[in-house]
Amino acid sequence: xxxxxxxxxxxxxxxxxxxxxxxxxxxxxxxxxxxxxxxxxxxxxxxxxxxxxxxxxxxxxxxxxxxxxxxxxxxxxxxxxxxxxxxxxxxxxxxxxxxxxxxxxxxxxxxxxxxxxxxxxxxxxxxxxxxxxxxxxxxxxxxxxxxxxxxxxxxxxxxxxxxxxxxxxxxxxxxxxxxxxxxxxxxxxxxxxxxxxxxxxxxxxxxxxxxxxxxxxxxxxxxxxxxxxxxxxxxxxxxxxxxxxxxxxxxxxxxxxxxxxxxxxxxxxxxxxxxxxxxxxxxxxxxxx
Amino acid sequence: xxxxxxxxxxxxxxxxxxxxxxxxxxxxxxxxxxxxxxxxxxxxxxxxxxxxxxxxxxxxxxxxxxxxxxxxxxxxxxxxxxxxxxxxxxxxxxxxxxxxxxxxxxxxxxxxxxxxxxxxxxxxxxxxxxxxxxxxxxxxxxxxxxxxxxxxxxxxxxxxxxxxxxxxxxxxxxxxxxxxxxxxxxxxxxxxxxxxxxxxxxxxxxxxxxxxxxxxxxxxxxxxxxxxxxxxxxxxxxxxxxxxxxxxxxxxxxxxxxxxxxxxxxxxxxxxxxxxxxxxxxxxxxxxxxxxxxxxxxxxxxxxxxxxxxxxxxxxxxxxxxxxxxxxxxxxxxxxxxxxxxxxxxxxxxxxxxx
Numbered sequence: 032x033x034x035x036x037x038x039x040x041x042x043x044x045x046x047x048x049x050x051x052x053x054x055x056x057x058x059x060x061x062x063x064x065x066x067x068x069x070x071x072x073x074x075x076x077x078x079x080x081x082x083x084x085x086x087x088x089x090x091x092x093x094x095x096x097x098x099x100x101x102x103x104x105x106x107x108x109x110x111x112x113x114x115x116x117x118x119x120x121x122x123x124x125x126x127x128x129x130x131x132x133x134x135x136x137x138x139x140x141x142x143x144x145x146x147x148x149x150x151x152x153x154x155x156x157x158x159x160x161x162x163x164x165x166x167x168x169x170x171x172x173x174x175x176x177x178x179x180x181x182x183x184x185x186x187x188x189x190x191x192x193x194x195x196x197x198x199x200x201x202x203x204x205x206x207x208x209x210x211x212x213x214x215x216x217x218x219x220x221x222x223x224x225x226x227x228x229x230x231x232x233x234x235x236x237x238x239x240x241x242x243x244x245x246x247x248x249x250x251x252x253x254x255x256x257x258x259x260x261x262x263x264x265x266x267x268x269x270x271x272x273x274x275x276x277x278x279x280x281x282x283x284x285x286x287x288x289x290x291x292x293x294x295x296x297x298x299x300x301x302x303x304x305x306x307x308x309x310x311x312x313x314x315x316x317x318x319x320x
Numbered sequence: 321x322x323x324x325x326x327x328x329x330x331x332x333x334x335x336x337x338x339x340x341x342x343x344x345x346x347x348x349x350x351x352x353x354x355x356x357x358x359x360x361x362x363x364x365x366x367x368x369x370x371x372x373x374x375x376x377x378x379x380x381x382x383x384x385x386x387x388x389x390x391x392x393x394x395x396x397x398x399x400x401x402x403x404x405x406x407x408x409x410x411x412x413x414x415x416x417x418x419x420x421x422x423x424x425x426x427x428x429x430x431x432x433x434x435x436x437x438x439x440x441x442x443x444x445x446x447x448x449x450x451x452x453x454x455x456x457x458x459x460x461x462x463x464x465x466x467x468x469x470x471x472x473x474x475x476x477x478x479x480x481x482x483x484x485x486x487x488x489x490x491x492x493x494x495x496x497x498x499x500x501x502x503x504x505x506x507x508x509x510x511x512x513x514x515x516x517x518x519x520x521x522x523x524x525x526x527x528x529x530x531x532x533x534x535x536x537x538x539x540x541x542x543x544x545x546x547x548x549x550x551x552x553x554x555x556x557x558x559x560x561x562x563x564x565x566x567x568x569x570x571x572x573x574x575x576x577x578x579x580x581x582x583x584x585x586x587x588x589x590x591x592x593x594x595x596x597x598x599x600x601x602x603x604x605x606x607x608x609x610x611x612x613x614x615x616x617x618x619x620x621x622x623x624x625x626x627x628x629x630x631x632x633x634x635x636x637x638x639x640x641x642x643x644x645x646x647x648x649x650x651x652x653x654x655x656x657x658x659x660x661x662x663x664x665x666x667x668x669x670x671x672x673x674x675x
Contacts, residue, residue, distance in 0.1 A: 045404055046439045048390040048579070048591070052400055094393045094400055095589050097581040120607040135400040256610070282612065283604050285579045288436035291596070292576035293604050296612070297549065298630045303435075317549035319612045 044077075047288060050092055050137030051077055055130050056112065061198040065163055066128055067104065067116040070138060082141075083107050085148060085174040086167060086279055086307040089140025090287050091115055096126035100284045102306070103141060104166040106173035113138070116166040116198060142287040143306050146171050146251065146277055148178075155183040157243050157271075159262055161234050161254025162191050165198050167279045167306075168253050172206075179211060186213045186243045190234035190258075193222030215241050235261040238269075245270030251277045256320075263310055273311035280306050280313075280320055296320045324511035324519070328487035331507040333365040336415065338504070340364070345412040347382060349375045359414070370416040371456035371483070378572035378645065379414065379421035380428065383444045386569075387594040390440075390579065395587035405440060409447040417452040419473045419480070420464050420643035424572030425450065426476035430635040431575055449500055452477035453488070454519075455526060461644030463534035463657055469641055471526040482519040484511075489519045530642075534657045536664035538628065538638055544667035545629040549621075553666065557624075557659070558617030560652050565597030567623070567646035567654070573639045576603075598622045624659065 044051040057069035072078040083103055092098040099121070105114035119128040130136055148171065156175060160168040175182050187206060191197045197216065206214045216229035217237040223229075230237055234254065250271050252262055259278060266276055282294040282301040294301040297317040308316075327335065339346055340363055348368035350360040357375040359382060362368050377386070392403035414422075425445065432438040455462075455471035464470055474480040478497030481488040489511050492498040501508060568574040578596040583589040596603060599619050605611040613619050631639035640656075647655050 045402070046391075046407070047436055048593070049402060049404060052402070054398075092581070092591075094395065095581050095583045097591075098579060118607070124607065133398045135395075135398055137400075281606075283606055285577070285596075289434060290431060290436070290438055290575070290577070291579070291593075292598065292626065293596075295626070295630060297625075298546070298633045319549075319618070 044139070048139070048286070050090070050098075050139045051081075052135050053113075053138045055132050055134045055136060058130075058132055061116060061200070062196050064120075065116060065118045065196075065198055067114055067198075068127070068130065068136075069105075069112050069114050070136065071112050072138075073135070078111060081113075083113075084141070084145035085171045086145035087141035087143050088287070088302075088306055089113075089115075089138050089142060090284075091117075091123075091127065092137035092139075093123055093126040093130060094135075094137060097123045098137070098139070098285070099123040099127065100281070100287065102167040102170065102279065102281075104170050106170050106177060108174055108177035116163065116169075118163055139287060143302055144304070146279075146307050148174060151175075151249050152181045153183060153247070155243060155246075155248040156185050157238075157248060157250040158185070158187045158189075159234065159238055159250060159252040159254070159258075159266075160187075160189045161258035162196060163198055164254030164258065165189055166253075168251055169199055169202070171251055176206075176209075176212070183247065184213065184243065185211065186215070186241060188215045188217070188234065188238045188241055190217040190219070190232075190237060190254075191222070192219045194218050194224045194227050196222070213241070213243070233261075234258050235265050238262055239265050242269060245272075245275070249275045249277065253279050266310075273314060274309050276310035278308060278310065278313065280308060282306075282320060324489045324491060324516050325501060325508040326484075326487055326511040326515055327481075327490055327508050332488065335504055335507040336362070336365040336368075338507075339413050343410075345410065346415055347412060348415040349373075359417075362415075365415075368416060370453055374418060374457055374643070374645070375421075376570055376645065376649075378424065378570065378643065379417055379450075380424060380572050380575070382412075382414070382448070383425060383441055384428070384575060384577070384595075387592050388440065389590045390593055392590045393588065406443070407439060408443050412448050414448060414450045414452075416481075417450050417477060418457075418643065419452050419455055419471060419475070419477065420462075420469065420641035421572045422450050422452040422476035423464075423469050423473055423641045424476065424643075427573050427631075427635075427637060427639060427641065428575050431631075434634070449479075449496060450477045451479040451481060451490075451497075451500075454480065454482040454523060456483065458526060458529045459644070460533060461647040461657065462530050462642060463644060463660070464642035465527055465530045466534040466536050466660065467538060467638040467640050467642045471530055472523040482523060484515040484518045484522075487515075489515060534642075534660060536660050537667070538632070540667040540671065541660060541663050542629050542632045542638075544663055544670065545625055546633065548666075549625075553662070554617050554621040557620040557654070558615055560654050561599065561616050561620050562652055563599045563601060563616055563619065564651065565599045566649040566651065568597035568599060569595055570645040570649045572641055572643055572645070573627070598626065620654075624663075628660075628663075 053070035059067040090098040285291040351369040351372040474493035627639040
């Protein structure tokens, strides 16, 4: 198992499958097909007490359409709301895309384990993300930046197919402007625009080029399977040990609490033993994800 | 285990009548005109056939219904009002549960409580007293003894009955069972030595009959399945499976479910959970279209993995009670007894260094 720890069973809205009611307070269109919702808990007590750790996920529901699983994309250091980012690709996500500011949706969670950020104090951190894979990583990035003094160098390598597919654009600008963050953005060849000032190329070679030292460092990586598959060996070549590389798996889930039986990879339940795994833990799993 | 108590057929009828009269629902195997049986509510013992065909679906349908409401919702403008499911159920008594079905309740308990508690499952369990009957119907597909149970296992039951001449011997297996026998002591008498001897003999005979069907080492199977995820053996199972999921739906231990919303009017509806099956091609498919279990070989491997490696590695036993329903129900003749025999053989060869 990864060093990441399974979260103890926390508070519930009511019975196990009953969601908290949350209000859509803000909608941000990240790309033509990806949207971020900012959600506020309707019960003031829950709004006050709700807590989670970076890397945990939840079940978001549009009443009448069903539930969908996403990470919590906002950091635990920002209180009073949570955010989720999703691509409208199925029944529930298409319905969630229709939610307006002021509408009520459901949220169950937080579920699963988390990135062991407290163990990273004093270390340099390399974040690698592709496409919408930045959503779970963004939660960790802001968590780290909100506690900036506790960590060493922060390097972020983020790539997408095209400029239009980059998510959290306003935050990319914010990170680029900071002198305590080294941000490298890239788009796939052909995905650039005339105004594009970032790099052109795939994520893996961009990481190799950025080449932050693996000494006293951890890497956090999330993205499409191809990005993870190609970047893991590159990180190994750069000197990152499998115990120092963290990723998060996004298997299909329904219950989120270890009952419904669909997210397992080998004997591991992604919803309970994950979604955060070290590369070492991932390599011990059968290749079924 | 208690010293044996005896209950005659007439007294059992009286017990059922008394329980029904007290307002407790009694569920027992009921045989239809076509000979098939179901676990159904009865008003008198005469309606039940305790030694008839194996009921279908298994007893799990009374604890994890094929579909049930998790919550309801009603929209008022931008607000949503949530309706919760019941947090308790009226008491009920199951009479004549097959030992393989009673054991399944105890096996699924682990999943429903390994940290998050599934209140609906637990509330139905709490409301139910289970009286099982040492198996009256062993056939070629039974293999309960191979998975650590037996035709007279009391696991998951509060009271176990064993048929003898003119009635049954009863032994309690839980405190709830002991209390039930004490509360209804007027229907029971001390068992005669001849009845005890008869019960011992029939229990031993039943065990031998099942043992003849399948005798494997489940620890060795667990090890082999865990170590051979990429074995070519799995490629032989998919072609025979059409993914219908009948095996999962008749299985007393299969508990996987789907959660989906159902609109029941404008601005109102329910969220349901319904039985699901890992044999379905959409069970694990991602929104992107990627499917970690992209073919039937992988999906059938998952079935065997979950039952004989994943669950055992977490909870110690097999996620299987050897009831044989999956074998009888499979339209393609997939035979779990054969599969376990084959795996056990490969595991044995490996242990001996032959493979």
